[in-house]
Amino acid sequence: MTEPFRTQRLVEFHDTDMAGIMHFAAFFQYMESAEHEFVRSLGFSVHSQIDGETISYPRVAASCDYLSPVRCEEVLDISILVERLGKKSITYSFEMASNGREIAVGKITCVCCRVTPGKAITSVPLPTEVREKLLAFVA
Numbered sequence: 001m002t003e004p005f006r007t008q009r010l011v012e013f014h015d016t017d018m019a020g021i022m023h024f025a026a027f028f029q030y031m032e033s034a035e036h037e038f039v040r041s042l043g044f045s046v047h048s049q050i051d052g053e054t055i056s057y058p059r060v061a062a063s064c065d066y067l068s069p070v071r072c073e074e075v076l077d078i079s080i081l082v083e084r085l086g087k088k089s090i091t092y093s094f095e096m097a098s099n100g101r102e103i104a105v106g107k108i109t110c111v112c113c114r115v116t117p118g119k120a121i122t123s124v125p126l127p128t129e130v131r132e133k134l135l136a137f138v139a
């Protein structure tokens, strides 16, 4: 079984709603920040220069299912796997838990793109070095 990348986030007060539970939209920011941390842990960045080109990873799809509420100052354990490693896209899956309780599951798909000032962003194949590092995390 593939071992996921694991990290944690403290649920911040400003991410909770009047019911005292984490707001649904905040989950997307926690997933995004955890994904960026994951990518940094592999030695690359979601926005980098490769062979003289600026390579970035805009998102084309994002979803989250909410299974149990989580409250301010609880610790969220976040596990990330690569659900699909395509030619140009990466679909990450996220499992979020707190004290062993399942909180939410999410998915984000991003596409490898060349960003050139003044031009439309263009999808390009994932760089080989990025693909090779992500292979170890394919579910």
Ligand SMILES: CC(C)(COP(=O)(O)OP(=O)(O)OC[C@H]1O[C@@H](n2cnc3c(N)ncnc32)[C@H](O)[C@@H]1OP(=O)(O)O)[C@@H](O)C(=O)NCCC(=O)NCCSC(=O)c1cc(O)c2ccccc2c1O
Binding pocket: 032, 046, 047, 056, 057, 058, 059, 060, 061, 085, 086, 087, 088, 089, 090, 109, 111, 113, 121, 122, 123
């Ligand atoms: C991104 C696009 C330019 C891609 O358009 P294109 O026509 O080239 O795409 P294709 O149809 O050829 O597909 C390429 C590739 O993507 C897969 N795919 C496309 N759509 C989906 C989908 N809805 N769900 C799943 N997968 C999809 C498709 O299967 C192909 O995969 P392969 O692996 O098989 O090759 C164009 O779509 C575009 O411009 N979209 C708008 C992007 C956008 O504005 N997104 C919202 C904001 S982005 C954002 O918030 C953001 C967050 C971050 O954390 C970032 C971090 C770092 C850098 C940037 C970030 C960022 O922008």
